């Protein structure tokens with residue numbers, strides 16, 4: 001089986017969010033970039049397939065040269081090869097079109113992407129990618145088994161989960177649950193050394209439609225101070241929720 | 249040119265978000281000077297959409313579509329969009345629509361914007377405000393394609409009455425076996441209880457509750473309030489609660505009217521998922537817990553003392569107020 005894991009290069013989950021250039025750009029100053037957490041679960045599941053069932057695992061990202069340290073990390077975790085499409089990931093549709101080209105050229109059976117990137121939260125790359133390629137697709141995937149050409153995937157739904165049967169070639173939008181939290185890997189020194197020798201192909205982007213563009217950003221209005229209620233006076237909390245906030 | 253809205257239903261009944269997305273579509277139609285057509289699947293109450301501005305309903309009656317299937321639903325919706333020459337397609341932010349919306353977008357070469365929190369700011373160029381950076385920011389996004397797909401964030405627009413009379417038309421999309429190449433084999437879902445996505449009130453517990461055996465009081469509090477239950481990430485990681493209850497940046501987003509966080513510290517990744525909720529209440533022993541900075545109301549106290557008292561007093565309050 002040949003697996004492609006799509007890696008989004010995102011600000012670390014604890015990052016403070018700021019904008020520059022008249023609030024038209026995300027301010028990367030002082031921000032540390034990491035593998036998108038949803039993709040990290042997928043990458044770890046791909047490593048499981050590689051080790052338990054035998055699979056080649058490639059990783060791909062759409063991003064400028066600065067995203068290379070993030071895909072090197074994926075190589076250090078155990079992916080065999082990496083591809084970087086040399087373009088700024090301006091919109092999910094654009095990213096999906098670039099990745100579709102990578103998948104076509106690489107002949108992958110299984111494509112694992114994250115259900116969304118935690119920066120722009122578009123949640124569209126896996127679905128658009130699958131549709132452009134005519135591949136089966138399961139979103140918010142929390143379990144995945146593959147046997148021959150058949151796959152069983154469980155997805156999270158509102159209020160529970162749903163098990164699905166499908167076939168390869170398959171794209172999934174993965175998330176937490178694909179592997180146990182404790183199975184996530186931190187690259188060790190040997191992995192980091194080996195990653196340096198692995199292939200990192202840089203390819204130029206193909207022509208693509210720019211379906212959307214972010215023209216401006218802003219931040220939520222600052223919040224007022226919390227109103228504290230004494231622990232012995234829960235009636236007061238009920239009163240506030242009823243009369244002031246009007247939510248009960 | 250019309251605005252097409254996909255109104256979700258469950259067992260024939262519309263979900264709450266159906267009326268919200270219909271209202272949103274009606275606002276878009278007003279701005280564009282067009283009308284709203286809804287597409288519904290096996291719904292028994294199509295006329296009710298008129299109240300929210302829908303003038304025509306395309307009703308799909310097809311047993312094969314009793315269970316949601318992303319590809320088949322997306323195909324039916326795109327076929328309806330072509331039939332109606334829809335320039336804008338409005339959907340919700342449920343798990344199911346977040347699954348099918350990108351498929352629709354790709355099939356129609358349409359720009360898709362999810363997590364939209366307000367009516368369009370402009371229709372030329374078409375610009376919407378959406379939440380991004382896990383609710384730590386907003387983006388004002390322009391859609392450059394002829395056809396546009398908009399995913400409305402839960403509870404962001406609300407259901408707005410807009411009296412119209414809805415005519416109902418049967419619609420039989422052409423579906424084939426390939427549309428069902430991904431099949432549902434088992435659904436495991438809480439029934440008769442509000443889900444995090446739909447609930448007006450969410451009661452959430454964190455590691456401060458010490459163990460799954462203490463969730464009885466969380467469930468009881470949720471029950472009194474007609475709320476959904478939720479939890480922080482470590483709680484679902486440890487298997488105290490199911491994954492589907494995990495809220496936050498790597499879990500579910502919550503956009504309820506009231507979010508009650510009990511024994512949750514308020515780590516940045518947790519807050520990211522709940523900040524779209526309108527009123528937040530925190531109960532925590534630690535007065536320095538970061539959640540107090542993000543909350544509207546707070547009690548510094550032990551959950552094991554405060555929550556049972558709160559349940560008792562809320563029961564009295566409910567008895568007097570219903």
Ligand SMILES: Cc1cc2nc3c(=O)[nH]c(=O)nc-3n(C[C@H](O)[C@H](O)[C@H](O)COP(=O)(O)OP(=O)(O)OC[C@H]3O[C@@H](n4cnc5c(N)ncnc54)[C@H](O)[C@@H]3O)c2cc1C
Pocket residue numbers: 013037453454455456457479480481482483494495496497498499510511512513514515516517518521531532533534537549550551552
């Ligand atoms: C990549 C990444 C993604 C993450 N995504 C998420 C996410 O999506 N959602 C999420 O929730 N977390 C997420 N986290 C984890 C997050 O950083 C915190 O670890 C987590 O939110 C803490 O959960 P908690 O508040 O329940 O537990 P703790 O941090 O252990 O806090 C428990 C709280 O309970 C209080 N307490 C203890 N006893 C009592 C009592 N008797 N009565 C009242 N209060 C009491 C304590 O004062 C404390 O504030 C993520 C972390 C990473 C690294």
